[in-house]
Amino acid sequence: MSKTEKAGGMEQWQRVARRIRVPLGFLTAALYLFELWQREPLASAIAWSLVLVVPGVALRAYASGYVKKNRELAQTGPYAYTRNPLYLGSVLIAAGFAMALESWAFAVLLAVVFAAIYIPVIASEERFLRSAFPEFEEYCKRVPRLIPRLTPAPPETAQNADGDEPGRFSLALYLRHREYNALVGAALLYLSLLFLRPACEAVLNWVR
16 A cells, blocks of 8 residues: 555544544443443542543643634643643543443543544644644644643744733633533533442332
8 A cells, every 4th residue: 555545544534533533422431331330330449530530621621721723823721731631631531430430441442442533633633733833843842742741831922813812711712612511521420420320220129
């Protein structure tokens, strides 16, 4: 296979990955609930999972308040540490819930899903950012793709797409991106971890 054919195949998979990542997320949640039905989680594991889930949800919320899609390259806040804080937050959340369930099989499944879906999506997004923002190349040299650096990298330029103060968290952007859905989803999963099995068992006992 030639390099051109490989590149074409990768671009095609990137388009597919962007389309299926949301439905795949719902499918993964359904599998999680099924696995939860198969095993009773330990209270200690649920408590320890908060160490990853809470920072993950907070990171996604914080990062969403800096994103001005297609108008401005975010380089401040969490974007001064990692180029993909939203995806890093998702990794933390997923790892936390895998910890709560204490299922290596589910943890491996999450790792495979992330590698198959989000790595191509990140590559596709970076290709767009590289073409849309001339400063992106220099930004890549200063800030790692996913694993955050220890100290914030200073922004090279301060873009201002809307006439407001650049580089500051915006609650309006957080609400516009509906990132509160991540908090709602995490809360619902924790309610499932705590009450799904007891509720289902109570219903089954009542029916019998």
